[in-house]
Amino acid sequence: MTRRRVKILIVSLLAIVVAATLRIAAGAQPPPAAQPRSLETAAAAAANGKAIYEQRCVECHGPAGRGDGPAATLLIPHPRDFSLGRYKIRSTESGSVPTDEDLIRSVQQGLYGTAMSGWGAILSDAEITDVVAYVKSLSPRFATDAPEVVVPGAQVPSSPESIARGLQVYDALRCASCHGSDGRGKGAIATEFKDDWNQPLTAANLTEPWSFRGGSTARDVFFRFRTGMSGTPMPSFKGAATDNEMWDLANYVVSLGRKPVWSMTADEVRTEYADETVRAAADPIRRGKYLVDTHLCALCHSPLDDRGRIMPGMMMAGGQIMRVAPFGDYPTGNLTSDKETGLGSWSDDEIRQAITRGILRDGTRLPPYPMDWPAFSAFTREDLNAVVQYLRTIPPISNRVPRPSRPFLPVYLWAKFKMLILQIDAPIVIFPGNAGTPGAR
Amino acid sequence: MTARSMVTRLLVVIFVVALVGFCVFLYLVPPFFTASPETFSKPTTDAAPGVDGIADPTERLIAARGRYLVVTAGCMGCHQLPTPQGPDLSRYLAGGMKLHTEAGTFVTRNLTPDAETGIGNRTEEDVKRILRSGIYPDGRVVSYRVMPWGSYTSWTEEDRHAVVVYLRHLPAVVHPIPNAVLTHTPLSDALAIEEVYAGRDYGGAPKK
Numbered sequence: 001m002t003r004r005r006v007k008i009l010i011v012s013l014l015a016i017v018v019a020a021t022l023r024i025a026a027g028a029q030p031p032p033a034a035q036p037r038s039l040e041t042a043a044a045a046a047a048n049g050k051a052i053y054e055q056r057c058v059e060c061h062g063p064a065g066r067g068d069g070p071a072a073t074l075l076i077p078h079p080r081d082f083s084l085g086r087y088k089i090r091s092t093e094s095g096s097v098p099t100d101e102d103l104i105r106s107v108q109q110g111l112y113g114t115a116m117s118g119w120g121a122i123l124s125d126a127e128i129t130d131v132v133a134y135v136k137s138l139s140p141r142f143a144t145d146a147p148e149v150v151v152p153g154a155q156v157p158s159s160p161e162s163i164a165r166g167l168q169v170y171d172a173l174r175c176a177s178c179h180g181s182d183g184r185g186k187g188a189i190a191t192e193f194k195d196d197w198n199q200p201l202t203a204a205n206l207t208e209p210w211s212f213r214g215g216s217t218a219r220d221v222f223f224r225f226r227t228g229m230s231g232t233p234m235p236s237f238k239g240a241a242t243d244n245e246m247w248d249l250a251n252y253v254v255s256l257g258r259k260p261v262w263s264m265t266a267d268e269v270r271t272e273y274a275d276e277t278v279r280a281a282a283d284p285i286r287r288g289k290y291l292v293d294t295h296l297c298a299l300c301h302s303p304l305d306d307r308g309r310i311m312p313g314m315m316m317a318g319g320q321i322m323r324v325a326p327f328g329d330y331p332t333g334n335l336t337s338d339k340e341t342g343l344g345s346w347s348d349d350e351i352r353q354a355i356t357r358g359i360l361r362d363g364t365r366l367p368p369y370p371m372d373w374p375a376f377s378a379f380t381r382e383d384l385n386a387v388v389q390y391l392r393t394i395p396p397i398s399n400r401v402p403r404p405s406r407p408f409l410p411v412y413l414w415a416k417f418k419m420l421i422l423q424i425d426a427p428i429v430i431f432p433g434n435a436g437t438p439g440a441r
Numbered sequence: 442m443t444a445r446s447m448v449t450r451l452l453v454v455i456f457v458v459a460l461v462g463f464c465v466f467l468y469l470v471p472p473f474f475t476a477s478p479e480t481f482s483k484p485t486t487d488a489a490p491g492v493d494g495i496a497d498p499t500e501r502l503i504a505a506r507g508r509y510l511v512v513t514a515g516c517m518g519c520h521q522l523p524t525p526q527g528p529d530l531s532r533y534l535a536g537g538m539k540l541h542t543e544a545g546t547f548v549t550r551n552l553t554p555d556a557e558t559g560i561g562n563r564t565e566e567d568v569k570r571i572l573r574s575g576i577y578p579d580g581r582v583v584s585y586r587v588m589p590w591g592s593y594t595s596w597t598e599e600d601r602h603a604v605v606v607y608l609r610h611l612p613a614v615v616h617p618i619p620n621a622v623l624t625h626t627p628l629s630d631a632l633a634i635e636e637v638y639a640g641r642d643y644g645g646a647p648k649k
Contacts, residue, residue, distance in 0.1 A: 059575065059582045070584065071575070074591035115594040117574040121566065210598055261599045266498035273506065293595040295514055299585070308586055327473070357478035365474040374482035375515035383513075416467040427541065430586075 042133055049134025052127055060115065065138040067197075073310040074298060075115045078199045085141030086196075088229040089214035093148040094236035097141050103132045106214075113211030150226055153243030158218060158251040166252025169245045173237060178203040183256040196231040209257035216257065222250040281382065288390025291383055300370065301332045303399075303434035311434065317342075317397040319436030323429040326415025327367050328406040331435035333360075338396035341439065351388045355379070364404055370428050398439030486512050488530035495610050507607025510600055514593070519549045522616070535559070535614040540587055546622045547587050555613040568605050572596065 054063070060075060062068040065082035072079050080087070089106055090098040107128050110118030119128060136142040156162050170176065178193075180186040183206030193201040209216035214224060225246050228236030237246060261269055280287035292298075302310040303319040318334035333354075336342040343351055350361045358366035358373035368374045379387070406412055419426040469475060489512045495501040511517075511534075521528040522537035529535070534552040541547075551559040560568055567578045575583045575590035585591035596604070 056576075056580060056582055059584065070586070071591045074585065075594060113598070115574050115591075117570045117576055119576075119580075122576070122578070122580040208597075260602075261503060262602050264499065266502055269499055269502045273502065290595070290597075294510075294592055294600075296589050296592045299589050299592060308584070356482075359478065365478075367473045368478075368481045368485075369518060372515040372518050373478065374485045375513055375518065377478070377482035378486040378509070378512045380509075413464055413467050416470075420467065420470060 045130045045133040046137045047134075048127070049130035049132065049137075052123065052131050053134050056119070056123075057131070065135065068309075070307060070309045071115075073302075073312075073315060076200060076293075077114055077195070078197065079115070081197065082135050082138040085136075085139030085145075086230045088232060089224075090147075090227050090230070091150055091223055092227060093150055094228045094230065094238065096148040097145045099147045099149060100129075100132060100136075102147075103135065104128055107131060109215070111213045112215070113208075113213060150223070152219075152222060152226065153247070155219065155222075156244055156247035156251065158254065162248045162251045163255045165245070166248035166250070166255075169241055169249040170252055173240060173249070175249075178233070179206050183207045183253070190233075193233050195233075201232060206253055206256045207258045208260070209254065210260050216254065218247070218250040218254050221253050222246055225249060277382075280386065284382075284386040284389045285393055286390075287383070288386035288388070291379075291387050292390055295376070296372075297335065301335045303436070304430070304432045306432045308432070314397065314399065314434065314438070316394055317399040317436070317438075318401045319399050319434040321431040321433055321435045322370065323431070324367060324370065325426045325428070326407070326412060326419050328404060328412070329435075330366065330371075330404045331401050332371075334397070334399045334401050334436065335391055336394045336397045336399075337392050338398050341398050341400040341436070342394075342396055343391055344396060348385075348388050351391060352384055355387065356384065362403070366404070399434070399436040400439065401436035484530060485517060485528070488517070488533055490533060490611055492607070492610065500606060500610070503603045504607045504610050506600065507603035507605070510596070510604050511607055516552065520552050521549070532614045532616060534608070534611060535616040536618050537616065548618050548621060551614065551616045551618050552608050553611045553614040553616070554609050555615050558615055558617045559613060560608065561613065565602075565605055568608065569598075569601050572601050572604065 053061075053065075057065075058069050059071050060067075060069040060079040061082060062072065062079075067079040067081035069079060085097055087098045087102065087106075089111065090096070090102050092098055092102070106116070107123075108118055108120040108125075110116050123131070176187065177189040178191075180188040180203075185191065185203065185205070188203065191203070193203065195201050204212060212220065212224075213229075214220050224234065225237045225241070226243075228234055228238075241249070258272075259268065261272060264272065298310065298315050300320050300322070301318050302315045303317070303321075305311050316335045318332045320332040322330050322332060324330050334342040337344045339345050346354075346361055353359050354361070354366075354373070356373055356377040356379065358368065358371060360366070366373065376384075407415065415426075418424045473481070489508055492501050492504040492508055495504055516534060517528065519538050519540070520534045520536045521530075522532060522535060523529075532553075536549040536551040538549045539546050540549065553559040554561040556562050563578065570576045570578075571583075571588070572590060572593045574594065575585060575588060577583065583590070593601070
């Protein structure tokens, strides 16, 4: 028998109880053929848009547009709740509804730096218009309010003088208190924010213009100051600065942008990666959060509700019910810093051992899947330590998860016989519900 | 005691010993819980092709970053071909594992740059869009429970780029992936889904 990681037919059986979760996957019928525009009423457009919405948008924005699709919990920023009619990226006054063009643009090119990709390459212009009509119908605001469009003063072209004046505006408006004196948080007073929906938020990194939600031209940046980003701490600076000053500021912000790695030379990439390593070492918790977010931890270490969504308020509290044939039940561990039921009382070594070698504190061995410790064994020492440091900062959630359990011996042997000799697929089955016992918060 | 009863007894003993031995074998194999963890982790992490052969120095640097992300993020956990001998490490990320769900069976795609069966014909943005939003080039959105894009979406755009650069430099493997087979869904849902999956699956799989 080979000693490789897996010597069996592995078939992961992700049992998701609600077909709704999956039918998202489907772009069910082909999108309705575009009608001649002239014949179309707003209602017909919304009906077309609804069909497209239900195929393309519900995974994140949810069936009723409340921003509560199955994937929503994982996404930061969260998907927009269309029922409120409040939008960040607008060309309209603070508090006003956006114009159709604003919404169409957001769908077409996406919102950079978020999970919202541009649909321009996939949907036709007519389809996007219809989806926008439907999305507008989800909020009563659009029926009563008219967008108050901002008409900007003449654009000030970028020049060294304009950029220098922009720097003065940057200081006068105290942009550095959130964005830092270098545009990426250096010396920032406020670093942790919540938006109006109580979701965590970070100030934009002004040196990475490709992640500016609404685009990175001076005009895009101008509108972000001028209109504010509703629901976030980014206010409208209308009245605090003149249009000319805001154009100077926009030119200054654009000048802060660095090259992205895909436009760099080898030396520049090397320098950039070295800088990133230095920044990661300086702020290991931030680095650890990045690694935890991108390495699927929350996908399994959170209990699921019967719609396949992470249970509200239970992210990283473990308790997802996972049956790994033929080895037994492996409910996922509570990774929060709770002293009683989480990692609070684990030592750094114990956490590292579990992540990279699949050995729990009590000596329990985990099979090499679905907990992917063979992959995590490739983490650098610095990254592994960053992950441990970040896990320690996750607010405690009490959820006592039972130990992994092996099945009754004859059952175990029979299941192994099926797997090894009969070579019947040995599935991993995930069930909704919480295997743990949530305690008092 | 007759010679015959001794033979019988011997046969019984041999049978019992063989049965117990077989049970012990079943109990201990695969040696997930007895062999050192590195027995399993090292071959899988080492199987990721290196980047030293990439001629362009910029690409090489970026691909090295991509390799680290691809290895640690566990792409190989699903995008592998499970065989009775274990994952086929020589065909790195060539896909083929099945994922059964209530909506049907999905098969992980071939991520190598083969034009016909892999992602060779996909644009950079096609691949990034899947990693960012779970949107396939034909507009389907995949559940985050099947393809965990809900986590990969948190990659910075530069890291996502590095992943794509690394995938582009993998050895191309010709490995046609069958289309998803949908079963077991409520009729109304099954009708809706089937139409999309039939013959239009992602990954350049041959059309039915």
